[in-house]
Amino acid sequence: MLDVHDRIHKFKLTLPPSHINDRKSYDPIPVVAKDIASETFLLCFDEFQVTDVADAMILKRLFETLFDEGIVMISTANRPPNDLYKNGLQRSNFLPFIPLLKSHCNMLDMDSLIDYRISDPKPLDIPGGSASFVNDDHRVDEIFNHLTEGGRRRRECSSSW
Secondary structure, three states: OHHHHHHHHHHHHOOOHHHOOOOOOOOHHHHHHHHHHHHOOEEEEOOOOOOOHHHHHHHHHHHHHHHHOOOEEEEEOOOOHHHOOOOOOOHHHHOOHHHHHHHHEEEEOOOOOOOOOOOOOOOOEEOOEEOOOOOOHHHHHHHHHHHOOOOOOOOOEEEEO
């Protein structure tokens, strides 16, 4: 979100001073979201959480445009979506983000009695070695097919807790 706030600030610096507070004509959120979508189609968040009121206030508008632009989001979190920003300042303004998130994402409850960090073999032990950063599209497809048992790719987002 630091990058998003930085982009908003840079956008506002390009505006004539008299238009900065004209929210309808110069709303930076859709512009920033489209800019992000032009750079990538996949956003990944590890341990997704909302703790900042400024972030909470813009997430719905930001992700509306990101999802409209076809962005795929994958995230993990320690709590289900309904508990995001729980007890946060002005949470009522954040709450509309939750149904948006739910309508665009598949939620998977990963609650398990097994701690896979200490299991053997490790989940990412794959034929030919352990999974790591791979820059070869064909190898990424092989790993994906192995881990999903031949599953097909779909443009959607996932969130797990």
